[in-house]
Amino acid sequence: MIKVAINGYGTIGKRVADAVAAQPDMEVVGVSKTRPSGEAYIANERGYPLYIADIEKKPVFEQAGIAVAGDVEEMLKKCDIVVDATPGGVGKANKAIYELFNVKAIWQGGEKHEVAGISFNSSCNYEDAYGADFVRVVSCNTTGLCRIIHLADEAYGVKSVFSTMVRRGSDPGGIKKGPVDAIVLNPVTIPSHHGPDVNTVLPTIDIVTTAMIVPTTFMHMHVIRMELAREASRDGVLDLIRKHPRIGIVKGASGITSTAELRELASDMNRPRGDLWESCVYEDSVSVGTNNELYLFQAIHQEADVVVENVDAIRAMMKAADTAEESIKMTNEALGFSA
Ligand code: NAD
Secondary structure, X not given: OEEEEEEOOOHHHHHHHHHHXXXXXEEEEEEEEOOOOHHHHHHHHHOOOEEEOOHXXXXXXXXXXXXXXXXXXXXXXXXXXXXXXXXXXXXXXXXXXXXHOOOEEEEOOOOOHHHOOOEEOHHHHHHHHOOOOEEEEXXXXXXXXXXXXXXXXXXXXXXXXXXXXXXXXXXXXXXXXXXXXXXXXXXXXXXOOHHHHXXXXXXXXXXXXXXXXXXXXXXXXXXXEEEEOOOOOHHHHHHHHHHOOOEEEEOHHHOOXXXXXXXXXXXXXXXXXXXXXXXXXXXXXXXXXXXXXXXXXXXXXXXXXXXXXXXXXXXXXXXXXXXXXXXXXXXXXXXXXXX
């Protein structure tokens, strides 16, 4: 069994913990928090040993009725690999301690590529992470872009990509972020950082991205245009997407034309926390122009799509599955989903 610790049990960390616990070849040896919270109670309830960054705060946790197993250093002694899901920018400071305790580490998209030197997406570059000590799983938006661009590139060759991301203002539990009533160009400059981030996984793709933030909490929406090198048909593209293990098709017949209806669907499917691990491509949006330009809309569940990628990154780094296909299959089956 691969012993996994999760440093930072928040939006991403708690989902990664549950996904790891569901795998037949992995176990959660600890999760960490900085202060008492609803999530800390749940960690206790799930049976995940709870460690804290500052051991002097142990009495504060205990007064709140939350059992503490020790400090983060104790947790690192018990694991083979740590998934760092601390807030963006915090994780890089933890590298020294991971090196000190000689554990492999995975960071998230809020950190820069340089923290690990390998940016990861299971469908694109599993082999780059094979046996590696440090890996960064790219952000939710970059994950969504990488999946579909790589798929199109392998089949048709991608000459260029232009994409606009309409991003959620806050995660559902967030009470300090916005906007409440605005469309915010974020950034106002073009291109946005997302294109260069795609290039950390797919270095040869010519891509320009723009981004804005809107008052919603569930999912990002991508508008994508790809110029293809070889002749493509709408049916051919849809067939490819259907075969991808992490891209789902939102059927036209379902009548779903929004993110709100996808949230309802995910709840009706009894997905844990309403999570959609797969990218959601709207069938009716998929179009191929006369010069082989591919157009589509895809919705990306920001809290969920990177979770399954973290599980595959663990397997790659621990050499527990030789190919991406093998790991993706195991991960998906353990979570009970097929895209
Ligand atoms: P979050 O704020 O929801 O959770 C972070 C957790 O880390 C909290 O539980 C906090 O208690 C804990 N923490 C804070 N400082 C810590 C420290 N010094 N040591 C240990 N734990 C500490 O953050 P999040 O949204 O889960 O984001 C985590 C990472 O995942 C970031 O890099 C972010 O960019 C990335 N990411 C977030 C999303 C998203 O939509 N939320 C999507 C993809 C990637």
